[in-house]
Amino acid sequence: MKIRVVVVGIEGPINLGFIARLVKNFEADELFLVKPVAQVDETALRFAAHARDVLERVVIVESLDDALKDVAVSACTSARVGQKSDVLRHAVTPWELVEMVEGYSSVALVFGRESTGLTREEIAKCDLLVSIPASREYPVLNLSHAVGILLYEMFKKFRLKKSQFRIEPAREENIRVVIKRLECIAERVVKDERLAQVLPAIRHMVVKAGLTAGEASSLSYFLKKLALELGAEECIR
Numbered sequence: 529m530k531i532r533v534v535v536v537g538i539e540g541p542i543n544l545g546f547i548a549r550l551v552k553n554f555e556a557d558e559l560f561l562v563k564p565v566a567q568v569d570e571t572a573l574r575f576a577a578h579a580r581d582v583l584e585r586v587v588i589v590e591s592l593d594d595a596l597k598d599v600a601v602s603a604c605t606s607a608r609v610g611q612k613s614d615v616l617r618h619a620v621t622p623w624e625l626v627e628m629v630e631g632y633s634s635v636a637l638v639f640g641r642e643s644t645g646l647t648r649e650e651i652a653k654c655d656l657l658v659s660i661p662a663s664r665e666y667p668v669l670n671l672s673h674a675v676g677i678l679l680y681e682m683f684k685k686f687r688l689k690k691s692q693f694r695i696e697p698a699r700e701e702n703i704r705v706v707i708k709r710l711e712c713i714a715e716r717v718v719k720d721e722r723l724a725q726v727l728p729a730i731r732h733m734v735v736k737a738g739l740t741a742g743e744a745s746s747l748s749y750f751l752k753k754l755a756l757e758l759g760a761e762e763c764i765r
Contacts, residue, residue, distance in 0.1 A: 529686045530634035532558040533675065534595040534602075536650060537641040541566045544583070545575025546672035552579035554679035555687045560587045560595040560636075592638070592650050600632040604646055604654035605639050605678065607668045616651055619659035622678050626685040628656065637678050642671045698744035706744055707734050709751035712763035 533556050538544055544566045551559050559582055568583045576583050589595050596602050609619045629635045638654055640646035651657060660677050710730045718726050755763035
C-alpha cells in the first residue's frame, strides 16, 4: 500500500523535521505539505536527522484537494470527537483505521495545524476521521506524536515482515532434554511427597515458556553443569 502523509499549515520547523524522520522510520512513501507556515530550513533539516532526503523531496501544494489527488482513500485526524448528531466527527481509532483501509491501493493520512488542527471544511474532504484515544483531561497530542502513532499502526499492518523478529524455536528433542535433566535433578534433591507436585510443575513450566533454540541450549548446558556439581552423572546421559 502507498502511504502519503499530508500536513496542513504546519507551523513549526522542529515538528516538520520530526515528521520527516517518522516518514522514514515507518516507511511512508510521500510527505505533502499544504500551505506550510514552517519552511524546510536548517532547523527542520537538523531535527530530521538522517531523514533529510524526505524534506528534499517534500511536495508543497496550495490546497488539500491537491494533496488528496491520486489517493484511493483519505483519513483526517482530530482530537475532537462529535456526538451522535455530528456525523462529520464520528471517528475511528488508529487500529480500526488500518483494518478499514486494507483493501485500498493508497491512503492519505491528513494532519492539521499545531494550533488549531483541521477545519470542518477540511475534515469534510476526507473519507474517514481518526482520533487517537488519550486522557479526557488533556486529549490533544503534539502533531509529530500523532503522526508517529498513526504511522506506527500503518507500519505494523502493512510494512513489518512477520519474520523480522522471529527467533528460532527450540526443537522438540531439545525441550525434552531440558525437562529430563530438570526432573532428574529434582528427584535427587526433593526427597519428600512434594516431588509428586514438583515433577508436573517442571513440565508445565518448560512447555509454557515457549523456549527458543538458544534458551534451550543454554539451559541444557547449565543443567549439565549443575548435575555434575551434584554428582548426578545419570542426569546427563
